Amino acid sequence: MPMRKMLALFAFAFAGPVLAFPVLxxxxxxxxxxxxSDVAKWDIDIQADGTFLPPGEGTAAQGAPIYVAKCAAxxxxxxxxxxxxKSGKPAPPILVSDAKLKGMxxxxxxxxxxxxxxxxxxxxIRAAMPWNEPRSLSDHEVYALTAYILAExxxxxxxxxxxxxxxxxxxxxxxxxxxxRFPDLMPH
Amino acid sequence: MGRRGDLxxxxxxxxxxxxxxxxxxxHRRALLRTGLTAGVLGATLGPHATGAAAEPLSEPxxxxxxxxxxxxxxGPSKFSKNIVRSLANxxxxxxxxxxxxxxxxxxxxxxxxxLHFTINHTGIPDIDPAAHRFVIHGLVKRxxxxxxxxLLRYPLTSRPAFVECGGNSAPLFSPIPIQDNVQALHGxxxxxxxxxxKLSILLDECGIDPRAKWFxxxxxxxxxxxRSIPLAKGLDDAMIALYQNGEPxxxxxxxxxxxxxxxxxxxxxxxxxxxxKLVPGPAMSFxxxxxxxxxxxxxxxxxxKSYNFNFLNEVKSYITRPSHGHVLKxxxxxxxxxxxxxxxxxxxxxxxxxxxxRSWAEAALQGPVQTKAFTxxxxxxRWNGGPxxxxxxxxxxxxxxxPTRSEFVAARGQLDSxxxxxxxxxxxxxxxxxxxxxxxxxxxxxxx
Numbered sequence: 001m002p003m004r005k006m007l008a009l010f011a012f013a014f015a016g017p018v019l020a021f022p023v024l025x026x027x028x029x030x031x032x033x034x035x036x037s038d039v040a041k042w043d044i045d046i047q048a049d050g051t052f053l054p055p056g057e058g059t060a061a062q063g064a065p066i067y068v069a070k071c072a073a074x075x076x077x078x079x080x081x082x083x084x085x086k087s088g089k090p091a092p093p094i095l096v097s098d099a100k101l102k103g104m105x106x107x108x109x110x111x112x113x114x115x116x117x118x119x120x121x122x123x124x125i126r127a128a129m130p131w132n133e134p135r136s137l138s139d140h141e142v143y144a145l146t147a148y149i150l151a152e153x154x155x156x157x158x159x160x161x162x163x164x165x166x167x168x169x170x171x172x173x174x175x176x177x178x179x180x181r182f183p184d185l186m187p188h
Numbered sequence: 189m190g191r192r193g194d195l196x197x198x199x200x201x202x203x204x205x206x207x208x209x210x211x212x213x214x215h216r217r218a219l220l221r222t223g224l225t226a227g228v229l230g231a232t233l234g235p236h237a238t239g240a241a242a243e244p245l246s247e248p249x250x251x252x253x254x255x256x257x258x259x260x261x262x263g264p265s266k267f268s269k270n271i272v273r274s275l276a277n278x279x280x281x282x283x284x285x286x287x288x289x290x291x292x293x294x295x296x297x298x299x300x301x302x303l304h305f306t307i308n309h310t311g312i313p314d315i316d317p318a319a320h321r322f323v324i325h326g327l328v329k330r331x332x333x334x335x336x337x338x339l340l341r342y343p344l345t346s347r348p349a350f351v352e353c354g355g356n357s358a359p360l361f362s363p364i365p366i367q368d369n370v371q372a373l374h375g376x377x378x379x380x381x382x383x384x385x386k387l388s389i390l391l392d393e394c395g396i397d398p399r400a401k402w403f404x405x406x407x408x409x410x411x412x413x414x415r416s417i418p419l420a421k422g423l424d425d426a427m428i429a430l431y432q433n434g435e436p437x438x439x440x441x442x443x444x445x446x447x448x449x450x451x452x453x454x455x456x457x458x459x460x461x462x463x464x465k466l467v468p469g470p471a472m473s474f475x476x477x478x479x480x481x482x483x484x485x486x487x488x489x490x491x492x493k494s495y496n497f498n499f500l501n502e503v504k505s506y507i508t509r510p511s512h513g514h515v516l517k518x519x520x521x522x523x524x525x526x527x528x529x530x531x532x533x534x535x536x537x538x539x540x541x542x543x544x545x546r547s548w549a550e551a552a553l554q555g556p557v558q559t560k561a562f563t564x565x566x567x568x569x570r571w572n573g574g575p576x577x578x579x580x581x582x583x584x585x586x587x588x589x590x591p592t593r594s595e596f597v598a599a600r601g602q603l604d605s606x607x608x609x610x611x612x613x614x615x616x617x618x619x620x621x622x623x624x625x626x627x628x629x630x631x632x633x634x635x636x
Contacts, residue, residue, distance in 0.1 A: 028342050042463055045473075047470075048469060048471060049469065089611070090283060090608065090610060090611045104483050104601045105604065109483060111478075114481075117477065120474060123474075176493075
């Protein structure tokens with residue numbers, strides 16, 4: 001341990017009751033403290049198990065008109081892809097498909113046959129979509145679009161009210177279809 | 189080398205330099221010997237070694253007049269204007285845009301900034317560096333926000349690191365060799381010297397909650413791309429990079445700041461970095477649930493499952509010169525030159541073959557050989573004017589080495605049909621690349 005750091009820790013040991021945390025003098029400490037509410041607008045990641053899903057709800061019926069207005073131009077009618085996507089050319093992905101996984105060809109992977117968890121679908125739409133207007137949807141609209149895509153894929157009851165609790169319970173068919181490529185590098 | 193891809197050899201008057209592997213491979217120091225060996229080689233490397241008699245020299249026009257004004261920021265010579273990246277979405281349709289590095293026209297071990305490969309999923313953001321903020325929060329004791337000015341006051345470190353898209357080399361999953369050049373096949377990899385702040389310093393200042401096992405890194409651009417990264421990598425060699433080859437990051441490479449995770453697949457090196465959140469588990473984001481995973485054919489090591497968390501770019505090499513599209517003008521001596529790298533460590537050895545893998549010679553490695561960075565390898569070769577198949581095979585310092593085509597296909601499989609060359613779908617292909625040289629000197633992509 002560098003001497004300066006040792007001295008700083010030593011000082012802390014005696015000043016402990018006064019300071020809330022050890023002051024390590026050997027790095028600049030130029031960040032500014034932020035609270036959870038400061039970060040709230042940016043705090044948009046979702047854990048695979050649904051942790052961090054926000055309040056709000058939506059249904060497939062509510063999602064359908066939003067899909068038509070904001071998504072269909074790139075992802076095709078009903079999420080079935082544009083002609084370009086269907087012909088296998090580079091294009092925004094097909095969202096709704098009953099294709100089966102076919103060996104190693106990754107062009108056959110879909111939300112329905114491949115994604116192991118459902119909450120990341122909400123996470124991706126909220127973070128990145130629509131392509132030309134990201135972060136423009138309300139959480140209610142994101143729940144509604146998520147419900148629409150899941151329902152069109154027959155992964156949920158079309159009448160389901162999707163919210164943090166119900167989205168977490170959606171079972172994806174390929175939940176157990178993966179192995180980590182480098183197990184030694186995975187956190188334990 | 190000629191800019192149209194012509195390679196001029198030297199007259200074939202070196203027949204007494206002994207081959208050390210089949211089809212004309214020479215010792216890696218054969219053309220560098222001086223002093224004690226000069227007497228042996230003097231006859232062949234003397235005044236006649238450069239071919240036909242020279243013409244009398246005359247004064248060229250550029251030396252007889254005033255040149256151009258000196259620009260504040262210089263670009264390449266007009267004679268280098270074809271040394272550019274190739275674009276996979278030139279009309280900027282609403283999808284990802286890719287630009288590939290022209291390895292076949294470059295040398296050395298660092299990629300010029302304007303030619304560094306880039307993939308942008310929603311265009312290149314126009315980020316005002318003074319207004320950019322970077323926050324660390326989640327399972328930390330003291331969540332904090334940093335400005336670029338603040339980070340510039342931290343201890344900076346510089347290191348070379350390659351960045352390689354997980355989908356680089358994907359055309360080699362094709363069942364037939366796609367007839368395209370090293371830029372199309374392997375152009376989604378580049379290497380720069382990155383300068384920035386070690387992430388471990390900032391994490392230390394924020395105080396890590398022991399429940400944190402991963403962190404989510406998020407970009408400030410339209411996709412707000414998120415990747416889940418083991419915290420151990422963040423505490424090891426992860427860097428918040430601010431400079432690329434000595435100047436601020438290029439806009440397409442993450443300006444004003446990006447995450448650099450040496451050796452880990454490109455997509456995890458989140459550009460336009462604005463947020464790191466320490467978390468107990470991974471997000472399984474779109475990028476981790478679908479794009480950067482590896483569906484496997486039945487009967488392989490995964491037992492029918494697909495691989496995810498495909499962090500590492502494993503050891504790889506490819507010859508960049510001569511390579512597909514080049515033409516050897518005449519028999520004689522050429523230098524074989526290429527790039528090798530490994531996400532696990534340093535390149536230990538590169539072997540080169542000119543006879544499709546039947547015999548091999550060890551290439552010279554250009555030092556200093558650095559961990560998780562491009563290493564340039566070179567080897568002299570005397571082309572006898574007949575057919576040849578050039579290959580390189582690299583080893584890293586963990587002992588890992590590149591598979592042959594048959595080994596790779598046995599372990600990983602290959603596609604049933606030829607995929608579009610620009611649309612990578614399968615990932616992490618590090619098979620040996622082969623270039624066939626025809627009797628007329630034409631170089632093409634081959635499988636061997």
